[in-house]
Amino acid sequence: MTETDLRRRAPAAARNRDPILAALRPRLPAAGLVLEVASGSGEHAIHFAAALPGLAFQPSDADPEARASIDAWAAEAALPNIRPAIALDAATLPWPVAAADAVLCINMIHIAPWAACEGLVRGAAGLGATLVLYGPFRRGGAHTAPSNEAFDADLRARDPSWGVRDLEAVAALAAGQGFAAQEIVAMPANNLMLVFRRLDATPRAAR
Template sequence: MTDWDRNGDALVAPAVARNRAAILDVLRGVLPGAGTVLEIASGSGEHVAHFAAALPGLAWQPSDPDPAHRRSIDAHARAAGLTNLRPSVDLDASAATWPIARADAILCINMIHIAPWPATEGLMAGSARLLAPGGVLFLYGAFRENGRHTTESNAAFNADLRRRDARWGVRDLETVADLAARHGLRLETRLDLPANNLALMFSPELVLARS
């Protein structure tokens, strides 16, 4: 759904340059000092390359189900030349199993509103499998709250998403939090970020059986 520019295999999303600093400011305060961060739906790969450069103590694992996106992620990684940024992997959030066994943190930016609801269901189930106590699931994007859009621009954004694909749309924060809770993930923090977006942090309430 994203409008991207192209430079060879590397895709460029203009929105990344606008939001990556604000997201990074939050991540500095919530991510562990060391460990593995799995990014779900890495898209162009620009976010993960930026974060890996800024937080070198963490190993960053990008992922995406789209081969063109994975080529872009790897192109940005090559250009960055970072030893803590791993090659991308094929991961569909809605799948019952993922090609990663564990993670200390999971990052998902602007996915759940441009994917069918089963992707969010799979994201929560997979995060519960991979995260140990002390881990964090970080979500960023637009959300409805108390059954209403927070701004007229978000309402227009939702209408555009729904026109593109009826399975997409800005999700209700309460519905997402309830789904997370059913998988043992508690909403710990909600932060307002620029451009009417939210940052949400979830943590495991208990250790669930892992596949």
């Protein structure tokens, strides 16, 4: 990366973007607004926006350098359906977004305090949006693979408030905010996609 190139590159994004896209296609609305929370480098948002032109994508991140990377990738792609990145901390409500049809969060809740997951679920519920989470999870109190267990130990060593989350705890949190039972989609590399829908929701995104 040169001094003037603000684009960040995440190797994991290049590996997982196509499987995530394949899982998202039948689960996102055909049109509307997708708010991505913790967009990181922005590579996912750009990839999804290019593949799903009927949807508008609103990337966000709490880190100003991440937002600069997102906007640099967006400027290069020149896609009409991706909006400038906004500052958004999942744990801080209210969010600076008036409406969305879906909230997407990839690989965030395990590298953030539990309060970020709580804020994420509350924020999505407040928008009346479908909530889609992707990443590693424990099921029934147990890790789904030795690699996830080692990853969890590393995360907790770096910050005791981090760690691979229990699927059941996330589902209970979502149920408390009015979400229906989640759809669980098995993904490569021992990851899962969780899809939570609000049965009482009316899409409110500006089209």
